[in-house]
Amino acid sequence: MASESSKVASLRDIAEETGVSIRTVRRALEGTGSTSAEARERVTEVAERLGYRPNLVARALRTGRTMEVGAVLGEVSELHMTKLRAFEERLREAGYSLFVLFGRRDRSGADPTRQVLDRLVQRAPMGVAFFGGLDLDMTEAIRETEAAGLPYMLLDHRGESGDVIGIRREEGVYEAIHYLARSGRRTIAYFGTDDRTRLDGYERAMAELGREPIIVINPEADPADLEPLLALQPRPDALQVSSDVLALKVLAQLHERGIAVPREIAVIGFDDRELTALSWPALTTLAQPNRDVGRTAAEVLLSKMGGDEPPAGGWSQRLPMRLVVRESA
Amino acid sequence: MASESSKVASLRDIAEETGVSIRTVRRALEGTGSTSAEARERVTEVAERLGYRPNLVARALRTGRTMEVGAVLGEVSELHMTKLRAFEERLREAGYSLFVLFGRRDRSGADPTRQVLDRLVQRAPMGVAFFGGLDLDMTEAIRETEAAGLPYMLLDHRGESGDVIGIRREEGVYEAIHYLARSGRRTIAYFGTDDRTRLDGYERAMAELGREPIIVINPEADPADLEPLLALQPRPDALQVSSDVLALKVLAQLHERGIAVPREIAVIGFDDRELTALSWPALTTLAQPNRDVGRTAAEVLLSKMGGDEPPAGGWSQRLPMRLVVRESA
DNA sequence: CTGAAAGCGCTTACAG
DNA sequence: CTGAAAGCGCTTACAG
Numbered sequence: 001m002a003s004e005s006s007k008v009a010s011l012r013d014i015a016e017e018t019g020v021s022i023r024t025v026r027r028a029l030e031g032t033g034s035t036s037a038e039a040r041e042r043v044t045e046v047a048e049r050l051g052y053r054p055n056l057v058a059r060a061l062r063t064g065r066t067m068e069v070g071a072v073l074g075e076v077s078e079l080h081m082t083k084l085r086a087f088e089e090r091l092r093e094a095g096y097s098l099f100v101l102f103g104r105r106d107r108s109g110a111d112p113t114r115q116v117l118d119r120l121v122q123r124a125p126m127g128v129a130f131f132g133g134l135d136l137d138m139t140e141a142i143r144e145t146e147a148a149g150l151p152y153m154l155l156d157h158r159g160e161s162g163d164v165i166g167i168r169r170e171e172g173v174y175e176a177i178h179y180l181a182r183s184g185r186r187t188i189a190y191f192g193t194d195d196r197t198r199l200d201g202y203e204r205a206m207a208e209l210g211r212e213p214i215i216v217i218n219p220e221a222d223p224a225d226l227e228p229l230l231a232l233q234p235r236p237d238a239l240q241v242s243s244d245v246l247a248l249k250v251l252a253q254l255h256e257r258g259i260a261v262p263r264e265i266a267v268i269g270f271d272d273r274e275l276t277a278l279s280w281p282a283l284t285t286l287a288q289p290n291r292d293v294g295r296t297a298a299e300v301l302l303s304k305m306g307g308d309e310p311p312a313g314g315w316s317q318r319l320p321m322r323l324v325v326r327e328s329a
Numbered sequence: 330m331a332s333e334s335s336k337v338a339s340l341r342d343i344a345e346e347t348g349v350s351i352r353t354v355r356r357a358l359e360g361t362g363s364t365s366a367e368a369r370e371r372v373t374e375v376a377e378r379l380g381y382r383p384n385l386v387a388r389a390l391r392t393g394r395t396m397e398v399g400a401v402l403g404e405v406s407e408l409h410m411t412k413l414r415a416f417e418e419r420l421r422e423a424g425y426s427l428f429v430l431f432g433r434r435d436r437s438g439a440d441p442t443r444q445v446l447d448r449l450v451q452r453a454p455m456g457v458a459f460f461g462g463l464d465l466d467m468t469e470a471i472r473e474t475e476a477a478g479l480p481y482m483l484l485d486h487r488g489e490s491g492d493v494i495g496i497r498r499e500e501g502v503y504e505a506i507h508y509l510a511r512s513g514r515r516t517i518a519y520f521g522t523d524d525r526t527r528l529d530g531y532e533r534a535m536a537e538l539g540r541e542p543i544i545v546i547n548p549e550a551d552p553a554d555l556e557p558l559l560a561l562q563p564r565p566d567a568l569q570v571s572s573d574v575l576a577l578k579v580l581a582q583l584h585e586r587g588i589a590v591p592r593e594i595a596v597i598g599f600d601d602r603e604l605t606a607l608s609w610p611a612l613t614t615l616a617q618p619n620r621d622v623g624r625t626a627a628e629v630l631l632s633k634m635g636g637d638e639p640p641a642g643g644w645s646q647r648l649p650m651r652l653v654v655r656e657s658a
Numbered sequence: 659c660t661g662a663a664a665g666c667g668c669t670t671a672c673a674g
Numbered sequence: 675c676t677g678a679a680a681g682c683g684c685t686t687a688c689a690g
Contacts, residue, residue: 010666010667010668012667012668020676020677021676021677021678022677023669023677024675024676024677026668026669027675027676035676036675036676039675053450053451054667054668055666055667055668056451056452056453057666057667057668058390058666058667058668058669058682059667059668059669060682061384061390061667061668061682061683061684062670063668063670064682066386068428073414076407076410076411076414077407077410078406078410080410081405081406081409081410082405084429085402085431088430088431092430097428097430097448098428098429098430099397099426099428099429100417100427100428100429101417101426101427102414119421122385123385124384244604245604248609251609252608252609252610252611255609256609274406274604275573275577275603276604278577278578279577279581279609280580280581280585280609281581282581339683339684340683340684341683341684349660349661350660350661351662351683352660352661352662352685352686353659353660353661355684355685356659356660364660365659368660383683384682384683384684385684386682386683386684387683387684388683388684389666389684390665390668390682390683391665391666391683391685391686392684392685
């Protein structure tokens with residue numbers, strides 16, 4: 001069955017069938033350069049009939065350009081899949097194909113960096129993208145990638161180095177806090193991980209508002225840790241939480257205690273996970289510009305692959321977040 | 330910079346450096362066949378020093394085997410990304426690379442089938458996978474894929490034809506209804522889309538229980554449509570909802586009306602979306618075996634690509650769902 | 659145990 | 675306007 005696959009037509013097949021040279025077939029098909037009308041007509045007719053498609057592998061070998069880009073994926077979430085889609089669609093427009101590799105620890109817990117990079121480099125892509133949430137040693141990954149002469153781009157990485165399309169987290173939280181203040185909230189607290197950029201945004205806004213910051217670091221969102229916050233006098237009437245996942249846990253805790261959201265306490269999340277629009281009440285949150293991150297990363301990578309000089313500020317960019325106001329704040 | 334990429338070493342480079350023929354280099358590197366110890370030693374040393382990696386493009390051209398598999402992706406969700414990861418990891422073990430293409434309508438609304446298939450076929454993969462939620466004309470897609478002699482596999486497709494790794498939805502819902510009955514629920518209703526397989530499972534279980542089915546078809550989950558259900562005498566004390574997204578909307582509606590979940594009404598969702606574990610109350614739901622679907626699809630595709638004969642029942646398989654009991658039922 | 663050579667299907671100077 | 679030929683880096687009979 002599969003082995004019966006009829007042989008695909010090559011330029012030579014068309015040349016033999018039409019009686020002209022392979023060189024002429026190419027020019028006729030390409031449309032560039034001059035060809036006699038008669039040759040062109042016969043060639044296109046035969047190519048059509050034989051269902052000719054150029055063999056990309058042969059072309060890649062000859063030109064040294066595989067027209068492939070490799071993406072290393074980490075975390076599984078619709079956020080990253082949205083970035084991936086925008087990234088792939090932009091690359092496809094430019095004639096590139098995207099192959100993917102998941103770079104995470106397997107059961108054994110062994111560092112996958114070597115294996116993933118070997119695979120990546122061996123496939124000889126023209127560029128590489130590293131998505132977020134990877135289990136890789138990124139310093140080594142970037143070094144290896146550059147050593148192999150491969151242009152690369154990071155999408156939304158936390159690390160401090162490398163060319164990255166990032167997100168303005170600090171600014172996002174800063175604006176959310178101001179929104180809460182404008183909505184009349186008096187006592188605004190921060191709850192969640194100790195991610196520096198989020199805290200910076202929170203602290204900057206609170207300083208501008210002339211208010212004392214109230215920060216509870218609690219990466220696990222252990223319900224018990226909400227207690228000290230709720231025991232404060234006056235009790236906070238607004239919470240900026242460091243992620244949507246955590247915010248949903250907080251909502252459940254507030255419901256358990258019979259505290260009304262947003263009447264008694266307003267809650268703002270972070271990420272805009274798809275399902276948070278359906279929580280009760282619907283979560284107000286900071287949306288990551290996933291499509292923009294994907295598309296911009298493709299754009300910049302295309303530029304690097306094209307040999308462009310980096311712009312004055314370097315290749316990195318940081319894109320703004322968007323406050324999505326729903327019901328919880 | 331990128332253009333400065335040092336040339337990669339080829340077999341010929343190693344041959345010249347060591348003074349043996351290219352043929353000998355290959356045998357020494359491969360380890361198969363016999364080679365003089367001396368030749369093997371020198372060759373491996375030089376290969377190591379030059380950082381030799383076989384050029385996969387050249388190999389593909391020569392052998393006619395690209396060692397690539399193409400995946401066409403549709404819906405963006407962590408469910409599909411989980412399938413994709415399992416699929417890719419299994420293929421990678423077997424030496425294949427996976428490239429991806431998103432097949433969905435663009436703004437213009439034009440049918441993407443042609444464009445996506447052209448890209449796919451042109452890349453000359455050795456196999457193809459179609460993921461769920463595609464905007465493609467699948468009948469044409471399968472026909473074209475087979476016409477090109479490409480083994481393919483569908484992952485969790487609703488269509489009635491084609492080789493597919495599917496999910497036993499009917500059985501999943503059937504078991505959920507029995508679980509509700511065992512938990513002492515008297516009046517169990519179905520709410521959601523008119524998907525036949527889910528309804529079949531619901532109706533089969535209800536028939537076995539000797540109870541009258543109560544079905545409200547409401548794909549949009551318009552809140553108002555919950556009214557007739559809640560007005561029934563006796564009022565349902567359990568709801569099987571057709572998806573987690575819909576179930577979350579239902580939860581919010583019940584909260585709005587002050588109806589306690591699960592005390593007054595139990596709710597079971599469908600899909601096990603990541604964030605439903607965090608709803609209030611945490612949603613009991615039917616989990617899709619995403620990793621298994623991905624891995625099994627890879628396994629079967631590998632088998633098809635290897636030219637195996639189809640098993641007696643055909644290539645298709647349907648995998649069981651798992652009831653994840655949390656708080657809502 | 660080893661070498662010389664053909665060929666996968668393109669693209670690209672080079673000649674006429 | 676067209677043709678003959680080289681070569682990308684492999685793999686694979688074929689000879690010795």
